[in-house]
Amino acid sequence: MIEIRNLKFSYSTLKSRTEVFDSLSMMIPSGEIVGLLGRNGTGKSTLLNLMAGLLDADAGTIAVEGVDVTQRGTALYTSLMIVPEEFSLPQLTLDRFVKVTAPFYPNYDEARFVDCCSRFEVNRAVRLDRMSMGQRKKAYLAFALACNTPVLLLDEPTNGLDIPARQALRQMLAEQVNDERTIVISTHAARDIENLVDRLVILEPHRMVLNESIATLSTLFGVGVVPAGVKPLYSEPSVAGVRGVWVAEGDEESRMDMEMMFNAATRSPREVAAVIANHSKL
Secondary structure, three states, X not given: OEEEEEEEEEEEOOOOEEEEEEEEEEEEOOOOEEEEEXXXXXXXXXHHHHHOOOOOOOEEEEEEOOEXXXXXXXXXXXXXXXXXXXXXXXXXXXXXXXXXXXXXXXXXXXXXXXXXXXXXXXXXXXXXXXXXXXXXXXXXXXXXXXXXXXXXXXXXXXXXXXXXXXXXXXXXXXXXXXXXXXXEEEOOOHHHHOOOOOEEEEEEOEEEEEEEEHHHHHHHEEEEEOOOOOOOOEEEEEOOEEEEEEEOOOOOXXXXXXXXXXXXXXXOHHXXXXXXXXXXXX
């Protein structure tokens, strides 16, 4: 579980101060794959780095698996792995890198690592600094998946991956879902993870506008071609007619479209929040 309370964070220079979050509070239950969406500059990568204890908040608290991230101790880093969008790796072969690094992760699974490398088509004997960007991304993802940490944070994991690798990543993530593992995926490519996600979190500047399970969203909102006579919360033209998001009636679930839901939540935040709040009262 990840629990954030009254988080405040800003970037400061000698001449200016840029506020990123103001009193952000949220909880992410264990056992879910979370899609983290937001426009550029809304703090998605910053939030992951704060969760990993790589940045210090101005105020508030973050606990990962009950551990205060500001302690930056063994309890945190044996239970958490982060794969940033951009990273550097040492001048070692992948096998050597894993041999040196894996002992820090008590749940590391060598058989899973070998399987992930095979499915990503990564040569473990090649030096990491001589791999292409896409191969380095696959190598690091293979290691991260094999570490089996209770919390896995992925920042734009499909960037740089070819189509077969994106498909392989989706399959491997789906296979690793269990009641004790939480995976947070920050991405602009919502389509890449749409069928994986259990929960959708959407950020706007300084705040969060949505944190809800896909199951609940699929029940509360209709998504698709807007029925005649229905006023949508968000709509856009398409070859099939006007598509959009509207308040659903009845208990029939719709197939969730994360991009459409993102547009509805950011353009009609009060209306979307009111629907969810009314449901929570029932």
